[in-house]
Every structure is written in structure tokens, then in C-alpha cells.
Amino acid sequence: MRKDLAELFxxxxxxxxxxxxxxxTGQSFISAVDAYAExxxxxxxxxxxxxxxxxxxxxLVPTAGAYDLAxxxxxxxxxxRLIASEKxxxxxxxxxxxxxxxxxxxxxxxxxxxxxWLIALVPFAIAIALWLSYGGHLDxxxxxxxxxxYTLRYVLTASVAVAAAALMPxxxxxxxxxxxxxxxxxxxxxxxxGRGGFVQKLASFTPxxxxxxxxRGLLRLDAVLILLLLSLLAFAIAGIAxxxxxxxxxxxxxxxxxxxxxxxxxxxSFDVSENRRNSFPAADERVLASIREPLTIxxxxxxxxxxxxxxxNNVLLKLRRAMPRLHVRYPYSGQSAxxxxxxxxxxxxxxxxxxxxxxxxxxxxxxxxxxxTLAGVERRPLPAAESSEYxxxxxxxxxxxxxxIFYLVWPVVVITAWRLRTRRTG
Amino acid sequence: MSDVLRVxxxxxxxxxxxxxxxxxxxxxxxxxxxxIGPNGAGKTTLFECVAGVLPRTSGTIDGAPLFYVPDxxxxxxxxxxxxxxxxxxxxxxxxxxxxxxxxxxxxxxxDQITASLSKGEAKRLGIALGLLVPRxxxxxxxxxxxxxxxxxxxxIDVLRNAKRxxxxxxxxxxxxxxxxxxxxxxxxxxVAGEGTLEELGGNLEEFFLA
Numbered sequence: 001m002r003k004d005l006a007e008l009f010x011x012x013x014x015x016x017x018x019x020x021x022x023x024x025t026g027q028s029f030i031s032a033v034d035a036y037a038e039x040x041x042x043x044x045x046x047x048x049x050x051x052x053x054x055x056x057x058x059x060l061v062p063t064a065g066a067y068d069l070a071x072x073x074x075x076x077x078x079x080x081r082l083i084a085s086e087k088x089x090x091x092x093x094x095x096x097x098x099x100x101x102x103x104x105x106x107x108x109x110x111x112x113x114x115x116x117w118l119i120a121l122v123p124f125a126i127a128i129a130l131w132l133s134y135g136g137h138l139d140x141x142x143x144x145x146x147x148x149x150y151t152l153r154y155v156l157t158a159s160v161a162v163a164a165a166a167l168m169p170x171x172x173x174x175x176x177x178x179x180x181x182x183x184x185x186x187x188x189x190x191x192x193x194g195r196g197g198f199v200q201k202l203a204s205f206t207p208x209x210x211x212x213x214x215x216r217g218l219l220r221l222d223a224v225l226i227l228l229l230l231s232l233l234a235f236a237i238a239g240i241a242x243x244x245x246x247x248x249x250x251x252x253x254x255x256x257x258x259x260x261x262x263x264x265x266x267x268x269s270f271d272v273s274e275n276r277r278n279s280f281p282a283a284d285e286r287v288l289a290s291i292r293e294p295l296t297i298x299x300x301x302x303x304x305x306x307x308x309x310x311x312x313n314n315v316l317l318k319l320r321r322a323m324p325r326l327h328v329r330y331p332y333s334g335q336s337a338x339x340x341x342x343x344x345x346x347x348x349x350x351x352x353x354x355x356x357x358x359x360x361x362x363x364x365x366x367x368x369x370x371x372x373t374l375a376g377v378e379r380r381p382l383p384a385a386e387s388s389e390y391x392x393x394x395x396x397x398x399x400x401x402x403x404x405i406f407y408l409v410w411p412v413v414v415i416t417a418w419r420l421r422t423r424r425t426g
Numbered sequence: 427m428s429d430v431l432r433v434x435x436x437x438x439x440x441x442x443x444x445x446x447x448x449x450x451x452x453x454x455x456x457x458x459x460x461x462i463g464p465n466g467a468g469k470t471t472l473f474e475c476v477a478g479v480l481p482r483t484s485g486t487i488d489g490a491p492l493f494y495v496p497d498x499x500x501x502x503x504x505x506x507x508x509x510x511x512x513x514x515x516x517x518x519x520x521x522x523x524x525x526x527x528x529x530x531x532x533x534x535x536x537d538q539i540t541a542s543l544s545k546g547e548a549k550r551l552g553i554a555l556g557l558l559v560p561r562x563x564x565x566x567x568x569x570x571x572x573x574x575x576x577x578x579x580x581x582i583d584v585l586r587n588a589k590r591x592x593x594x595x596x597x598x599x600x601x602x603x604x605x606x607x608x609x610x611x612x613x614x615x616x617v618a619g620e621g622t623l624e625e626l627g628g629n630l631e632e633f634f635l636a
Contacts, residue, residue, distance in 0.1 A: 003513055007505075010504040010505060085502075085503070086502070089501050089502060089503050089540075090498065090500065090501055091502050093474075093496045094496075094499070096477075097494060244478070244480050245481055
């Protein structure tokens with residue numbers, strides 16, 4: 001393990017990554033705090049509705065966006081180097097003869113990559129500390145959930161990079177594979193929007209899609225399991241590729257593939273957002289859970305239609321959590337229906353048993369009323385009463401001192417540490 | 427001298443091509459066995475298959491544990507020579523003997539990073555990495571490649587004085603004759619002969635040109 005940590009700290013890619021992560025995080029944080037202050041009325045203008053000012057959306061997610069970029073474009077090179085350098089220098093042939101199991105070799109690399117991630121999170125920790133020092137509010141569960149989501153995404157990306165470096169000859173080929181896979185998941189994410197079925201299910205587990213869930217304060221057990229299992233699968237593939245005497249598909253890979261398939265069926269999720277944005281009011285959820293018959297919804301909207309996006313994120317996401325027996329159909333799946341001459345376009349059909357209802361609303365209240373009527377259940381009080389409990393956290397403060405810390409102190413610290421490290425090994 | 431390693435009917439393929447075919451030989455205790463052959467004879471493939479860093483299609487390897495140092499390696503290029511030697515020693519729960527470093531003229535290079543070593547210096551580091559490992563048999567692939575005449579003579583003395591069981595892959599016949607006790611002649615992936623210089627007719631050059 002000491003070897004891989006030493007290799008990490010002598011890697012120029014790692015120090016450059018730290019430098020850029022600090023600058024990117026600083027830029028994201030400063031912009032976010034400024035925008036938040038404006039929305040809170042710092043310039044003397046009218047403040048936005050206080051309830052709409054959530055530090056999760058306004059500060060944490062934009063700041064963490066810097067890590068999104070770093071995970072996709074910078075971290076893979078650090079992970080690839082840990083393997084590719086040993087392969088190309090001949091060190092790996094010596095290591096294969098050490099009395100060390102392949103599992104332990106890979107575990108050591110995993111720990112080194114985890115240490116790299118924890119060190120790279122220092123700028124994010126600084127941003128949080130600054131925000132709190134300005135008097136800003138943070139919800140611990142939301143914050144930890146977001147960090148957990150990004151960590152899972154990082155672990156998957158690093159694992160895929162390790163597998164690519166193990167499989168491919170040369171670091172450049174491995175980098176092309178990792179970036180190609182990233183672009184592939186983007187394409188899948190884009191194509192699957194509002195299409196339903198297997199493709200949409202598959203796309204809901206892309207790294208970008210799962211991080212979006214964490215960004216809105218949702219902890220989905222299936223996504224956690226799948227990201228972890230995929231990471232384990234990538235490491236298993238790396239283990240097979242790096243061991244010259246085990247070139248066949250092993251039992252462990254087959255077991256992992258089955259486990260991944262099973263994990264897609266897990267439906268448990270937790271709404272850890274402070275404003276419960278992923279849930280209907282508790283009274284509504286109890287009523288929805290009491291409906292025994294399956295609900296079928298047919299959405300006559302194209303994927304590109306903004307109403308589809310509203311309906312998917314503000315209604316269906318909550319309904320899927322509240323009603324296990326929900327089936328959603330997308331008749332315009334796989335086609336752009338914006339220019340089709342179909343009278344039903346814009347309609348949303350609901351069916352419970354033999355009863356059906358049709359409307360065009362994508363708002364939560366109307367949808368819930370429609371479902372109540374179809375199911376013949378008692379009307380619930382208006383959800384506005386519960387949703388108004390979230391107070392919102394306006395803060396009209398400039399990001400004092402942040403530019404100095406992120407644009408001057410951080411680069412100086414990183415470059416100094418880098419030079420000290422180089423002097424020790426040089 | 428008793429046999430410490432026995433290789434039987436070893437065959438290997440790379441890229442769809444048969445590189446080794448039914449190779450068999452033995453390594454005796456405390457001897458230096460030279461594996462001799464022209465470029466492309468399969469020497470490196472043989473070493474890597476025996477060491478287990480390349481798969482073999484068939485064959486058995488019986489005997490004491492071995493350690494193999496590949497040709498042309500520059501392991502962990504951003505670390506120092508001291509770090510690299512200490513790491514390999516730690517993995518085998520042993521220590522780096524200063525006398526070995528002195529003998530290979532590595533003491534003055536201990537704080538250099540391996541990427542900065544010349545070809546000859548890197549080769550001497552490779553020999554040290556092999557000799558510090560407490561395994562019964564050490565395989566060194568082309569240990570003299572990149573060394574000048576004086577360094578080669580010096581390295582030959584180091585290997586002879588090490589009193590270890592060594593298997594060396596050598597393409598320079600003059601070097602092989604100076605350092606080895608016995609020879610395994612490899613040609614086109616097959617064993618063309620095995621024995622002492624006398625047993626092989628006294629002239630290895632003629633053997634290959636024949």
C-alpha cells in the first residue's frame with residue numbers, strides 16, 4: 001500500500017489535478033455564492049421567494065460541479081497511471097512474482113485512489129467552511145448524501161480507468177477507452193430521456209443520472225448497489241487482465257453480473273432532502289400506498305417537450321417511490337412527436353382497474369386529485385400546507401476571502417508540496 | 427550437483443505463433459546456466475513462461491521457487507534506486523546488502539530516480555534486484571546487454587562470486603563462455619543442445635552456424 005501511495009505522490013498528474021480541482025472549485029463556489037447573494041437581494045433588489053433558496057441547489061451542487069468535471073476528465077489519468085506506468089516500466093513483471101495476491105495488489109491501488117479522492121476533496125471542505133463562516137445554512141444529511149453520490153461516481157470512474165489500463169496496451173489507449181465510455185453514457189442519458197422501457201431503466205444508472213439523484217437529495221439503494229457492483233466488476237476485470245495465468249472469465253465475474261441484474265430490481269430509496277422535494281406530503285403518500293390496484297399512466301408527450309421533463313421530475317419520480325405498482329408508458333418513445341398531428345398529444349391517461357381518466361396537467365396537485373378520484377379514496381388536505389414548512393435560507397453575502405484562498409493560497413500550497421515531494425525522491 | 431529446477435515439454439504461443447515447442451531442461455544447484463540463442467530463438471518467452479508472467483500452452487515446471495528479472499526494465503521510473511531496491515527486498519522479507527551495491531557500483535546512484543539512469547546503470551539495478559531476492563534460482567534476461575566491456579567483466583565477476591544458482595539469457599557467445607558453467611542452446615523455439623562447452627563440441631559459434 002505504501003508503494004502505491006508513494007507512486008501517487010510522485011505522479012505529476014496527481015499534483016496537477018489538485019491544482020486544477022482547487023481552481024475549479026473556487027470558481028464554482030465564488031460564482032454560486034454571488035448568484036445566491038443576488039437571489040437573496042444583496043443589490044437592494046427584491047429577494048427571490050425565501051422558500052426557493054436552498055443551499056443544496058444554490059451552493060453545494062454548483063460547487064460540486066467542479067468535481068463532476070474533474071472526475072470525468074482528470075481523475076481517470078491519475079488512475080490509469082497507477083497501472084500503466086508499472087506495466088510499461090516492467091515493474092509489473094516483478095510484482096507478479098512477489099508473494100502478494102492479485103486481490104491485495106488491486107486493493108492497494110484502490111486505497112491509494114481513495115486517498116487521492118479524499119485529498120482532492122479538501123477544496124470542497126474549504127468551500128463548505130467558508131459558506132458556514134458567512135453564516136450560511138447547510139443540512140448535514142443533504143451534504144453527506146451529495147458527497148456520497150460523488151464518491152460513488154468517482155469510485156466507478158477510477159475502477160473503469162484501472163480496468164482500461166489493465167486491458168489496454170499503453171496509457172493513451174486506456175484514456176481513449178475511458179473517455180469513450182464516458183461519452184457513451186452521455187449519449188445513452190440523452191437518448192433515453194422520456195423513452196421508457198429498458199433503455200430508460202439502463203440510462204437511470206449512468207454516472208451522470210445517478211449523480212443527479214444525489215444532487216436532488218435522493219438516496220436510491222439500487223443506484224448505490226449498482227455503482228458499487230460495477231466498480232467491483234471493473235476491478236475483477238482488471239485482476240483477470242493483469243494476471244497472465246487467468247485469462248478466462250471467472251466465476252466471480254458471472255456472480256457480479258447476476259448481482260447487478262438483481263440490484264436493478266431494488267426499489268428502496270430515501271428522500272434526504274431538507275425540503276422533501278422527492279416526496280409527496282406524508283398524508284398523500286399514505287393514501288397512495290393504500291391503493292392496492294396497479295396504476296397505469298400513459299404519457300402522450302415527446303422526450304423533448306419541457307412538460308415531459310416537469311412531469312418526470314416533479315410527479316413520476318415521487319409516484320414511483322410512493323406507489324410500487326406503477327406502470328408508465330411512453331407512446332412517443334423513440335420518436336420526436338412535436339410535429340405530429342395527433343389529437344392526443346399532450347394528454348396524460350390514467351387507469352386503475354376499469355376506470356380511466358384523461359387530463360393535460362403536469363402539476364402535482366391535479367395528478368394526485370386524478371388518482372384519488374380513480375381509486376375512490378378519500379381526498380387529502382392540500383399539500384401546500386406541508387410543503388410550506390421549508391423556510392428557505394436566503395443569504396446576501398459576498399464570498400469574502402474565497403478568491404484569495406482558492407486562487408492564491410491553494411496553488412501555492414499545492415506547488416510547494418509538489419516541489420518538496422519531488423526533492424525528496426529526486 | 428542435484429537438480430533444483432526441471433522444465434519438461436514446455437510449449438508456448440504468442441500472437442497465434444508457436445514460440446516454444448517441447449522445451450525441456452534442468453537447472454543444477456549452484457551452477458550458472460546460459461540460455462544461448464540468436465534473436466527470436468524464444469529465450470525471453472522461455473524465461474517468462476518459467477517465471478509465470480506469461481501463460482504456457484503445455485509443459486510442467488518442477489522444483490525450487492525462482493525469481494526472474496526481465497530485460498530492459500526501468501521499474502517505478504519516478505522513484506529512487508534506494509526506494510526500488512528496498513521495496514523489492516521488503517516483499518521478500520530481506521534486506522539490501524551494501525556489499526552487493528558496492529560490487530555493482532550502485533551505492534553512488536542510490537538517490538537517483540530510476541528514470542535518470544543510463545542503460546548500463548539500469549541493467550546493474552536489474553541484476554541487484556535479482557540477486558537480493560532469496561529464491562533458489564534467479565533468471566536474468568540479457569544481464570550484460572548495455573554494459574561496456576569493463577562493466578561486463580565486472581558484472582561477470584559479481585555473478586560468479588554470488589555463489590547462486592543462476593540462469594542467464596545471453597546472445598553474446600563470448601560473454602556466455604566466460605560466465606556460464608553449462609549451456610542450453612535454443613534455436614527457433616526448440617532445444618538444440620544442452621551441456622557443458624566440451625559436451626557441445628567446444629565451439630558454440632559453429633554450433634549455430636552449422
